[in-house]
Amino acid sequence: MTNQFRKWVRSPRIWMVFLLFCAFISNCFTGSIRIFCEQYGVRSSIWLLPLALTMNNRRLWVMLLPILLFCDAPFLDEQQPFQIIRTGRTRWAIGQIMYILTASAIFFIVCFFISVVLVIPHWEFSFEWGKVINTLTQSYVAEGVGMDAIPIEVINNYTPIVATLLCGGATWIASSFIGLLMFLCNLWIRREAGILFASFFVGFAHFIEGMGISYSAWYSIRYISPISWMDLSKIGKASVSSPSWSYVFAVGIVLLIILSIGILLSVKHKSIEVIKTI
Amino acid sequence: MKNNVIIIKDLCKTFRNTTVIHDINISFEKGKIHGIVGRNGSGKTVLFKCICGFVPMTSGSIQVKEKLVGKDIDIPKDMGIIIESPGFLPNYSGFNNLKFLAKLQNKISKKEIRETMLFVGLDPDEKKHVEKYSMGMRQRLGLAQAIMEDPDILILDEPMNGLDNQGVLEMRKCLLQLRNQGKTILLASHSTEDINALCDTVCKIEDEILIKIRGFEDVPFH
Numbered sequence: 001m002t003n004q005f006r007k008w009v010r011s012p013r014i015w016m017v018f019l020l021f022c023a024f025i026s027n028c029f030t031g032s033i034r035i036f037c038e039q040y041g042v043r044s045s046i047w048l049l050p051l052a053l054t055m056n057n058r059r060l061w062v063m064l065l066p067i068l069l070f071c072d073a074p075f076l077d078e079q080q081p082f083q084i085i086r087t088g089r090t091r092w093a094i095g096q097i098m099y100i101l102t103a104s105a106i107f108f109i110v111c112f113f114i115s116v117v118l119v120i121p122h123w124e125f126s127f128e129w130g131k132v133i134n135t136l137t138q139s140y141v142a143e144g145v146g147m148d149a150i151p152i153e154v155i156n157n158y159t160p161i162v163a164t165l166l167c168g169g170a171t172w173i174a175s176s177f178i179g180l181l182m183f184l185c186n187l188w189i190r191r192e193a194g195i196l197f198a199s200f201f202v203g204f205a206h207f208i209e210g211m212g213i214s215y216s217a218w219y220s221i222r223y224i225s226p227i228s229w230m231d232l233s234k235i236g237k238a239s240v241s242s243p244s245w246s247y248v249f250a251v252g253i254v255l256l257i258i259l260s261i262g263i264l265l266s267v268k269h270k271s272i273e274v275i276k277t278i
Numbered sequence: 279m280k281n282n283v284i285i286i287k288d289l290c291k292t293f294r295n296t297t298v299i300h301d302i303n304i305s306f307e308k309g310k311i312h313g314i315v316g317r318n319g320s321g322k323t324v325l326f327k328c329i330c331g332f333v334p335m336t337s338g339s340i341q342v343k344e345k346l347v348g349k350d351i352d353i354p355k356d357m358g359i360i361i362e363s364p365g366f367l368p369n370y371s372g373f374n375n376l377k378f379l380a381k382l383q384n385k386i387s388k389k390e391i392r393e394t395m396l397f398v399g400l401d402p403d404e405k406k407h408v409e410k411y412s413m414g415m416r417q418r419l420g421l422a423q424a425i426m427e428d429p430d431i432l433i434l435d436e437p438m439n440g441l442d443n444q445g446v447l448e449m450r451k452c453l454l455q456l457r458n459q460g461k462t463i464l465l466a467s468h469s470t471e472d473i474n475a476l477c478d479t480v481c482k483i484e485d486e487i488l489i490k491i492r493g494f495e496d497v498p499f500h
Contacts, residue, residue, distance in 0.1 A: 002378075003367065003378055077365055078362065078363060078364065078365020080365075081330075081359060081361055081362075082359070082364075082365070082379055083382060084332070085353060085357060085358070086379065086382040088352050089331075089352045089353060090352065268352060271333045271334065273332075273333075
């Protein structure tokens with residue numbers, strides 16, 4: 001697992017993920033907040049990421065990044081045969097699964113810190129949502145700085161720390177799900193297949209939020225769309241028909257366990273073929 | 279025979295509709311260098327990958343040190359390999375690369391890693407990153423990773439690739455020393471000179487079939 005992280009420094013793909021996230025969040029979210037702060041001479045709290053991820057378009061772009069991060073799964077570069085001969089297939093596959101789970105957690109933590117760094121000139125440290133965020137729940141104010149209104153449900157239902165932790169947990173599940181799904185698909189079919197399946201789930205979450213489908217169908221489909229679970233405005237206390245947080249975490253973890261078992265069983269019977277890294 | 283560390287019976291490997299190796303029966307005796315020759319794409323690497331447990335067999339069996347590959351064990355223990363071009367972390371020194379690999383088994387200390395590097399003609403104190411290594415240095419590092427944990431069996435696919443004449447001579451010397459220490463070495467090479475200079479037995483893969491050329495009990499000379 002640690003060897004995979006050692007490759008990050010020299011991986012153009014990892015740098016691309018980092019820079020794209022900075023660009024997305026800066027252009028699509030924190031940029032608007034900075035403009036607002038500059039216009040009114042106020043300071044914003046740092047708890048922006050869970051709110052940014054309630055916005056469908058932002059979530060779509062952010063969730064494409066784990067696809068880019070894990071598209072190489074099972075990461076069979078030229079060094080891997082040297083590792084497999086020492087560890088055996090099962091231990092090696094456990095290492096790769098642990099890498100995906102850990103990298104997903106790091107992905108959220110880095111995203112959070114980037115979202116903080118990008119508002120630094122106008123930030124204030126507080127455990128409250130703060131005046132700026134509360135004001136931006138008013139749609140006419142948000143429109144004034146070119147962004148969607150921040151969902152009031154999130155502000156009302158969660159404290160910033162709880163929202164960040166829940167969003168972090170859901171993002172970890174969604175990102176790990178994407179990584180493990182690609183690992184399994186790439187093992188069984190070929191590398192392109194993993195990207196296709198993962199993109200389907202990310203696109204599906206975007207589709208069900210963006211398309212005008214009936215209210216009841218809309219809520220029930222969300223139960224089977226792990227990427228949608230990152231949206232705090234639609235999960236938990238948002239509505240009685242929404243998936244609860246206990247559902248999200250229980251089903252999410254069961255899903256990750258099933259995918260991991262699938263990988264461990266599959267890896268025993270598949271050829272170890274070196275594939276050039278992207 | 280008790281001295282045979284690798285016993286291959288009726289081995290076939292087919293990829294979709296293409297048969298790569300067919301009905302291979304051969305045993306490799308302990309403490310010898312066994313050469314395998316054949317054209318590019320003849321199936322040498324596939325045979326090696328089957329022995330390592332990297333590629334599942336279509337039919338037949340491979341026994342390594344009395345354990346059936348794919349049944350008793352996924353990957354044979356106590357085996358060092360160079361298959362295809364050796365890959366390392368480019369932004370670390372050779373020593374660090376070996377240290378990271380050694381940590382996976384925790385069988386050897388830094389001292390053994392240093393000794394192995396010196397044995398293959400590399401300087402363990404060299405700070406240069408592997409990305410700046412020449413092809414020959416990478417091959418030496420590849421051999422070092424294969425032998426550092428003192429495995430009984432070495433599977434070496436074209437280990438002389440990219441070496442200059444001096445490098446080839448030094449590599450040959452290393453391999454002969456390893457054989458004298460009792461290692462069993464399977465060596466694939468294009469070079470007839472290398473095969474003649476090193477190998478106790480030679481076989482050839484041609485048209486999917488393995489032909490024993492020399493050194494086997496049933497084919498002493500051909």
